[in-house]
Amino acid sequence: MSYDYDDAHLAAIYDHDNPSGDDHAFYRALVDELGARNVVDLGCGTGLLTAQLVDPGNAKSVGESGQSVLARRVVGIDPAQAMLDVARSQPHGDQVEWVCGTSAALRRLDLRAELVLMTGNVAMHILGEEWPATLRDVAQALAPGGTLAFETRNPEARAWLEWNGAETVRDTPIGPLKETWRTELPDSAGVVTMHLENLFLADGYDASFTQRLQFRSFDQVVGDLRCAGLELVACHRDWERTPFTGGQDQPLMVFVAQRPLDE
Numbered sequence: 001m002s003y004d005y006d007d008a009h010l011a012a013i014y015d016h017d018n019p020s021g022d023d024h025a026f027y028r029a030l031v032d033e034l035g036a037r038n039v040v041d042l043g044c045g046t047g048l049l050t051a052q053l054v055d056p057g058n059a060k061s062v063g064e065s066g067q068s069v070l071a072r073r074v075v076g077i078d079p080a081q082a083m084l085d086v087a088r089s090q091p092h093g094d095q096v097e098w099v100c101g102t103s104a105a106l107r108r109l110d111l112r113a114e115l116v117l118m119t120g121n122v123a124m125h126i127l128g129e130e131w132p133a134t135l136r137d138v139a140q141a142l143a144p145g146g147t148l149a150f151e152t153r154n155p156e157a158r159a160w161l162e163w164n165g166a167e168t169v170r171d172t173p174i175g176p177l178k179e180t181w182r183t184e185l186p187d188s189a190g191v192v193t194m195h196l197e198n199l200f201l202a203d204g205y206d207a208s209f210t211q212r213l214q215f216r217s218f219d220q221v222v223g224d225l226r227c228a229g230l231e232l233v234a235c236h237r238d239w240e241r242t243p244f245t246g247g248q249d250q251p252l253m254v255f256v257a258q259r260p261l262d263e
């Protein structure tokens with residue numbers, strides 16, 4: 001996974017730069033509509049959304065074993081420990097199971113999820129052969145009829161052309177940040193490399209890093225889902241669930257897929 005946020009400074013400003021919005025509302029509504037009692041947020045980051053998935057009435061009840069259990073089990077998985085450190089302090093964060101790792105962690109968890117989410121364009125951080133492996137892990141973790149939902153960017157819109165910026169200084173929760181973005185054109189596999197220079201002026205901390213994101217076409221994603229044993233249910237072009245039909249004017253693809261019931 002091309003994921004470079006295992007840094008306390010970057011984790012501290014992540015929610016400031018990526019607040020809850022229509023995307024979080026979409027995923028929260030999906031959890032409720034499906035009545036999902038076992039939910040996994042794969043690539044959960046700081047857990048801003050994950051903690052919101054906890055059932056408001058998530059009071060503990062007594063299970064068949066006589067032990068107290070939560071009405072909805074929510075698991076947040078992320079490879080960046082610095083992000084999980086922030087996640088644990090989220091409201092209701094104490095009711096989430098936080099796991100440091102990738103999709104491989106799903107094999108060690110004793111659950112059959114009704115819903116697995118990959119939000120914040122997490123799918124684009126999963127490069128090369130790790131992508132089909134991730135989909136296979138998800139498919140195996142889902143209960144029959146379980147759902148996978150995630151968003152990614154449509155390569156036809158060529159968003160990378162806008163990912164360059166001259167040096168700027170902006171305020172953050174931990175002080176002023178001087179930053180510059182420089183982006184390379186995608187390679188033959190659709191991988192875009194971004195060089196991000198980040199200098200926190202309050203303490204002189206350099207949080208510069210190189211990030212790689214993989215763009216995949218609609219047809220490629222559908223084929224990858226099928227190879228993992230997942231069936232496409234819908235693809236939306238926006239968070240209002242308008243059907244995706246392709247083209248440069250539709251930069252977002254929100255996929256909803258399902259593990260077949262008859263497995």
